[in-house]
Amino acid sequence: MKGWHMDTRHITYFMAVFDHLHFTKAAEQLGISQPTLSQQIQLLEAEVGMPLFDRIGKKVVATEAGTLLYQYGMKMLQAERDAKNAMKELLSEQRGTVRLAVLPSDLDFQLVPLFVEFKTLYPEINLKAFSTIFVRDEVLSHKVDIGIGLRGPADKRLIQIPLGDEPYELFVHSDSELAKRREVTLKELTKHALVMYPKGYLGRDLVDDVCKEHGFELDTVMDVGSATSLLQLVEAGIGATIQPRGLLKQHSAWPNIVSIPISAPAPVRHLELTYYADRFVTKAQKQLSEWLIDFFKSRTN
Known part of the structure; x- marks a missing residue:
């Protein structure tokens, strides 16, 4: 393994294959042809010096090297997003996106008035709320910025605030x-x-x-x-x-x-608000987190 010239485009291609474990589906998601994707993965494997996927018949399976690269790839892509978010916030404190994962059922229903209030104060902010039972996984994989879910075991990677x-x-x-x-x-x-x-x-x-x-x-x-x-x-x-x-x-x-x-x-039920500890937090995310904490305090008082 000589000098690495890995860019985020290669990592994005690799992550898509890892997520789908299917070259054709990954290529469709990326909007490129399947042969192009295969070629890019081969170049990346040559650069890394070991295979990232095993092709067993029609199945694609991640190797140990692939699993390791995926963990660092998530951090690389998140670091790039954090840098872009920080620059955007310098340009305009009112813009950006906040992604929130909430347990399905009653919570997403109850939080709608709070979402309306948030959107009224921050009309330029794109608030995306997702209902999922895998709240912690979504936060850990950087798919959302904030999660509201059932309290889980302590995790050094997360900030966990009891609600x-x-x-x-x-x-x-x-x-x-x-x-x-x-x-x-x-x-x-x-x-x-x-x-x-x-x-x-x-x-x-x-x-x-x-x-x-x-x-x-x-x-x-x-x-x-x-x-x-x-x-x-x-x-x-x-x-x-x-x-x-x-x-x-x-x-x-x-x-x-x-x-x-x-x-x-x-x-x-024991609820908690979670977000990833080692990442950039925008002012909009801080504001929404504070409002969510206040909202749940008012419910339990």
Whole structure:
């Protein structure tokens, strides 16, 4: 391996192949021909001095060298983006893009008013909010700037700011026999009609896990994938739902729904805001982070 002349274009080509493990799909994403891409990867392999991919029949598999280069490639591309962002911010403090990953379901629904406020104050900023259950992975791979997700183990690569703990409560129609109760137990809800997120959604799994720990399971009359749909079903009297307390607190549009605390064992979610520790943070990102922290403090107080 003599002098390296690796540029970000070669790294971008390499990263696309690594992500797809398919030369044709990577070439389509990059907008170049498949032979051109293959040639560029061969040049890069010659420069590195070892193969980056093994071609096993029709399959493409990353080598150990390829996996290592991918880790450094992410840092190289992020360093270039950071430099460009820093220059852009010097030119204009009001411009740029902020990418936010949020757990799907109720959180993306509840944050819309905050997004509107942010856009009003920063009309030139392009705010991109993504719903994903892989919040931490998206932050670590530099695909988003800020993440709001379930609290995870400490990671030196990340800044992790706790956003408080939020208990789940039972939402029922005000005409329900349960509406006047001061609290309910999860076990007694096995006898009532419930509407919930489908299995596999974090909010549903959190509830199911607590039930399993205590030897019972909840049945549902309907599973739907959005917070709005669940609240509409409760309002229509189809069934009750178990959701984070803040969901109803933030929205007064549901006058016929009441929230009842669940006695122990009650599902609780622990949230955190994360961003990559060693990277440039724009003023817009700082502002959005501060607003998000304030938003969650107001929910848990």
